[in-house]
Amino acid sequence: MTLQYLQKLAQKRIIKLKRSFEKHQFNYVFNSKTLLSHDMVLAEAEAGLLHQATHENHELCLSSSDPVVRQGTRLKIDLEAQMKDSCIGSPERILIQVPDARFSPAGFSLFSNLIESLNYIGVDARVLDWNEDIRGALEIFKPSILLSSDNPEYLKRIDWDSVNQYKMHSRLYVGLSAALEEYESTPLLPRLAWAKQHRIDFYYSYRDEDYVRSRLEYQPFFDAGFQIIFIPFGANILHYYPVAGFQRDLNYVLMASRKREHIQYLKNIMNEYSGFLDGPGWKQVKSFSFKRERDRYIYARAKVGLNVHLPEQTSWACELNERTYQLAACGVPQLIDHPILLNKIFGRESFFIAGSPKDYEEMFRELIAHPQLGTDKALHAQKEVFAAHTTLHRAKSLIDQLKLL
Numbered sequence: 001m002t003l004q005y006l007q008k009l010a011q012k013r014i015i016k017l018k019r020s021f022e023k024h025q026f027n028y029v030f031n032s033k034t035l036l037s038h039d040m041v042l043a044e045a046e047a048g049l050l051h052q053a054t055h056e057n058h059e060l061c062l063s064s065s066d067p068v069v070r071q072g073t074r075l076k077i078d079l080e081a082q083m084k085d086s087c088i089g090s091p092e093r094i095l096i097q098v099p100d101a102r103f104s105p106a107g108f109s110l111f112s113n114l115i116e117s118l119n120y121i122g123v124d125a126r127v128l129d130w131n132e133d134i135r136g137a138l139e140i141f142k143p144s145i146l147l148s149s150d151n152p153e154y155l156k157r158i159d160w161d162s163v164n165q166y167k168m169h170s171r172l173y174v175g176l177s178a179a180l181e182e183y184e185s186t187p188l189l190p191r192l193a194w195a196k197q198h199r200i201d202f203y204y205s206y207r208d209e210d211y212v213r214s215r216l217e218y219q220p221f222f223d224a225g226f227q228i229i230f231i232p233f234g235a236n237i238l239h240y241y242p243v244a245g246f247q248r249d250l251n252y253v254l255m256a257s258r259k260r261e262h263i264q265y266l267k268n269i270m271n272e273y274s275g276f277l278d279g280p281g282w283k284q285v286k287s288f289s290f291k292r293e294r295d296r297y298i299y300a301r302a303k304v305g306l307n308v309h310l311p312e313q314t315s316w317a318c319e320l321n322e323r324t325y326q327l328a329a330c331g332v333p334q335l336i337d338h339p340i341l342l343n344k345i346f347g348r349e350s351f352f353i354a355g356s357p358k359d360y361e362e363m364f365r366e367l368i369a370h371p372q373l374g375t376d377k378a379l380h381a382q383k384e385v386f387a388a389h390t391t392l393h394r395a396k397s398l399i400d401q402l403k404l405l
Helices: 001-030 032-050 056-061 067-083 106-118 133-139 161-169 188-197 209-214 215-224 259-270 293-300 311-314 322-330 358-369 373-388 391-402
Strands: 091-095 124-128 145-147 173-179 202-205 228-230 254-255 276-278 306-308 332-338
Touching: 001 259, 032 276, 032 293, 056 067, 067 293, 067 373, 067 391, 091 106, 091 133, 091 306, 106 124, 106 322, 106 358, 106 391, 124 133, 133 161, 161 254, 215 228, 228 391, 254 293, 259 358, 293 322, 306 322, 322 373, 332 358, 332 373, 358 373
Parallel strands: 091 124, 091 145, 145 173, 173 202, 202 228, 254 276, 254 306, 306 332
Antiparallel strands: none
């Protein structure tokens, strides 16, 4: 082994040890009140959900003292009236493979939201369960579109011979996610060869269209003759919206899978302040269960919604995470780092945007000291998300794009 190789090996080891220490330190100094109150907050949210008819009564919400509840209720009523059955009569019947929530909470959320939104706008859509035999689903539901993911765990659960046999006598377009090998995916060219062999018809992406069309790493999809359609993240306003009758008594709420970036931005905040933390991967969360209809009752109590993105999202104008839209729809004042796409999707008046971990901490302290600062920005963000960035908008756009296949 060369000296240069040994130096690189030692450097990697040092970085790994440093990250391990930071993670241990973060877990050790975590605010004890947050840990002790976790189960109680969940129980109180469940209790609120049991009285949903009261907390979500339109008259009560429209007369609420909280302006984000009043505005959000009006926007939700108007958008639902506009979108309900707006695509009824569409010839498409869409079958979407949905992973088990324990395998992929994000995938379960994204696909479930899309199916629910398609049905709401009048398009027949249904789940292909994680362990379901596709042959029966094809013959009974008779889909015209099948969506899966270009991920081995998804693909191995589908009997592709049955899919191709079905295609011999019925119209069926099959779409997979357009995943780059740069982000822990397998090499792209063999995947494209497999797609040709198995008669895949198109790809889809959650990423911004301008990003996909400008980034050279996507060119092999187009060179192979595939179209890519676009289904960006959005807020499912059938679940994420403000509810009445709660005080903002939680300093912060963060519901997210644990990522390394959280430590850098949140270690001091989560040491000094109590709040609510939930999601897979956190040592502080003893048991996690995904329940989206409960989340709005927790967000209703948040003084600040914390949001931190992945390095890819802060280096490229590729996407905003789903949480950005959900917090906005619920009317939570949002403290966010600076994903590059944010400037294109939302105005600067909609969020508290931090350029560094130090800025993030300072803005958080300011928001806690002066909670009224958050209301105006929350109102701006809520108005923008209901205008163009809900899963109902995404579902309708999907139907429009499918017409062009």
